[in-house]
Amino acid sequence: MAAKTRYVYGTEAEKLYATPQRRPEREEERRPQKRPVARPQPKQRVDKVAVLLIALTFAIAFGICYSYIQMQSQKTLLSKKVVSLESEVMEMEKDNSNAAQALEENLDLSAVYKKATKELGMKPAKQSQIYTYESKKSTQVRLHQK
Numbered sequence: 001m002a003a004k005t006r007y008v009y010g011t012e013a014e015k016l017y018a019t020p021q022r023r024p025e026r027e028e029e030r031r032p033q034k035r036p037v038a039r040p041q042p043k044q045r046v047d048k049v050a051v052l053l054i055a056l057t058f059a060i061a062f063g064i065c066y067s068y069i070q071m072q073s074q075k076t077l078l079s080k081k082v083v084s085l086e087s088e089v090m091e092m093e094k095d096n097s098n099a100a101q102a103l104e105e106n107l108d109l110s111a112v113y114k115k116a117t118k119e120l121g122m123k124p125a126k127q128s129q130i131y132t133y134e135s136k137k138s139t140q141v142r143l144h145q146k
Helices: 048-106 109-119
Strands: none
């Protein structure tokens, strides 16, 4: 059996998928012109509830910031006052210790002894009148008469 073959003569080959030729056109003609459709724009309305909530939020934030700043100012003022009072206490303690030292220096024990024994009639304690006691529980000692 003989096979059927197809012969092509010349330089032209068979075109299986030929596309139609286009003539050169201008850019504007190739694309269809689309005109924007004018849509009615809704009116821009302000939402009153949202504005009220934003204003309320800002008012609350402002109030919190104001109270915070006020508290910080009060804290600073109080700390300065505490420092001045502490320095005043230190000065008073210093004056008190100086006064106590001056009193101690001015105290004449021999004059006190003379006044107690001669003017008031006091006598020195005898050895039999002196009692010693050691406490294991507290530092206080109670002496009862016999």
